[in-house]
Amino acid sequence: MKNTRTKILDAAQELIQRVGINAMSYKHISDTVGIRKASIHHHFPKKENLVDELLERCQISYGVYYSDIVNGSDSAPEKLRKLATVFANGLSNQKLCLVGSISTDSNTLQDHSCKILEQSIHNTVTIFSTVFVQGKEEHALVFNETAEDAAFAFFSFLVGTQIVARSCGGVEAFHKAAEVIIGALEK
Amino acid sequence: MKNTRTKILDAAQELIQRVGINAMSYKHISDTVGIRKASIHHHFPKKENLVDELLERCQISYGVYYSDIVNGSDSAPEKLRKLATVFANGLSNQKLCLVGSISTDSNTLQDHSCKILEQSIHNTVTIFSTVFVQGKEEHALVFNETAEDAAFAFFSFLVGTQIVARSCGGVEAFHKAAEVIIGALEK
DNA sequence: CATCCAACCTACCTACTAATAGGTTATTTA
DNA sequence: TAAATAACCTATTAGTAGGTAGGTTGGATG
Numbered sequence: 001m002k003n004t005r006t007k008i009l010d011a012a013q014e015l016i017q018r019v020g021i022n023a024m025s026y027k028h029i030s031d032t033v034g035i036r037k038a039s040i041h042h043h044f045p046k047k048e049n050l051v052d053e054l055l056e057r058c059q060i061s062y063g064v065y066y067s068d069i070v071n072g073s074d075s076a077p078e079k080l081r082k083l084a085t086v087f088a089n090g091l092s093n094q095k096l097c098l099v100g101s102i103s104t105d106s107n108t109l110q111d112h113s114c115k116i117l118e119q120s121i122h123n124t125v126t127i128f129s130t131v132f133v134q135g136k137e138e139h140a141l142v143f144n145e146t147a148e149d150a151a152f153a154f155f156s157f158l159v160g161t162q163i164v165a166r167s168c169g170g171v172e173a174f175h176k177a178a179e180v181i182i183g184a185l186e187k
Numbered sequence: 188m189k190n191t192r193t194k195i196l197d198a199a200q201e202l203i204q205r206v207g208i209n210a211m212s213y214k215h216i217s218d219t220v221g222i223r224k225a226s227i228h229h230h231f232p233k234k235e236n237l238v239d240e241l242l243e244r245c246q247i248s249y250g251v252y253y254s255d256i257v258n259g260s261d262s263a264p265e266k267l268r269k270l271a272t273v274f275a276n277g278l279s280n281q282k283l284c285l286v287g288s289i290s291t292d293s294n295t296l297q298d299h300s301c302k303i304l305e306q307s308i309h310n311t312v313t314i315f316s317t318v319f320v321q322g323k324e325e326h327a328l329v330f331n332e333t334a335e336d337a338a339f340a341f342f343s344f345l346v347g348t349q350i351v352a353r354s355c356g357g358v359e360a361f362h363k364a365a366e367v368i369i370g371a372l373e374k
Numbered sequence: 375c376a377t378c379c380a381a382c383c384t385a386c387c388t389a390c391t392a393a394t395a396g397g398t399t400a401t402t403t404a
Numbered sequence: 405t406a407a408a409t410a411a412c413c414t415a416t417t418a419g420t421a422g423g424t425a426g427g428t429t430g431g432a433t434g
Contacts, residue, residue, distance in 0.1 A: 022209040023295045039382050103354045104291035108210045121355040144370035145363050153364035160347015167290045168308040176332050177340035183331035184371040
């Protein structure tokens with residue numbers, strides 16, 4: 001059985017991914033988890049504490065998830081397709097990537113949260129860049145700039161396409177867009 | 188001299204681009220414009236009316252802006268670079284594309300606003316797609332899928348990179364990422 | 375058994391939200 | 405000049421936000 005703390009984090013994450021960080025409230029979490037609002041403050045005194053821990057948690061969980069794909073035995077383009085599928089799956093549940101969702105509201109975050117967010121993005125890009133190093137070595141991916149720059153571009157593309165496709169086109173539009181970009185990179 | 192209605196729209200747009208639609212309030216607009224909160228309700232009875240009009244207005248203004256670039260005499264890749272520069276300029280003022288900013292919070296919008304948002308995205312993609320048609324004809328851009336799909340992918344990429352780069356890397360990271368994607372498309 | 379502590383509660387606070395009611399002012403129009 | 409109208413105001417509403425004070429419960433430890 002999950003403890004209350006984890007239940008709060010899970011509910012908060014889902015809410016942020018669906019409606020954004022500013023539309024998510026302790027009231028919503030309280031309704032979802034079945035606990036009083038004040039009890040959430042017992043676990044996370046301020047909203048920023050909750051956000052910080054959420055970002056750190058997803059950094060670990062998604063890091064492992066991405067690493068599994070990145071360190072597999074597929075070709076580089078195939079790995080990019082698998083990474084895109086992770087985002088497509090989120091989209092099919094109307095859920096955005098947590099980092100992407102929070103980034104949009106980054107101007108309303110505390111300094112400390114911004115730092116963690118920046119670190120989360122940086123770590124994700126670092127994991128992604130392995131695929132581009134592999135792709136360059138195997139001549140399966142062709143791109144200007146460094147592998148890190150390419151990984152940053154690809155991650156940003158996935159974040160943006162998730163956001164735009166949720167409003168217009170859905171999962172189908174997402175997959176076509178991914179095929180355009182991955183196709184362009186592997187020529 | 189701008190009339191009050193326009194001043195309200197301008198202030199609201201700037202606020203949404205900076206902090207998102209849910210962190211923007213009539214109070215903020217009132218402080219910015221120097222008018223009472225109730226007076227904003229006189230012009231825009233509900234917040235959704237303001238958002239709707241804002242989306243329609245930006246559809247026209249940005250439509251013209253994009254069209255100027257798209258219908259110019261540059262090569263297709265050069266036009267993509269100019270479109271990217273529009274987003275880079277917004278980013279340098281910490282401002283996101285209005286459509287991108289509102290899309291992130293699309294799950295908290297009224298149905299009618301969602302429809303207009305969808306239409307705005309569709310129109311933008313239609314304008315962008317002209318460049319990809321040109322690029323294919325001139326063999327300056329190479330991509331799978333249709334020109335519309337490629338335009339959708341490119342627009343989504345710009346939206347996402349603006350969001351991610353604002354949290355991590357800034358304008359410099361944006362330009363490098365744009366070079367990766369445009370470079371990949373023109374090979 | 376006593377006390378300690380985490381977890382959770384009720385009850386409340388201040389600040390802010392969108393929105394409304396109703397009055398004043400100034401400009402335009404018949 | 406009189407009526408109508410748009411623009412703006414003050415004052416207030418009901419609801420929600422994040423956050424706090426202080427009490428209850430129940431299990432672990434001395």
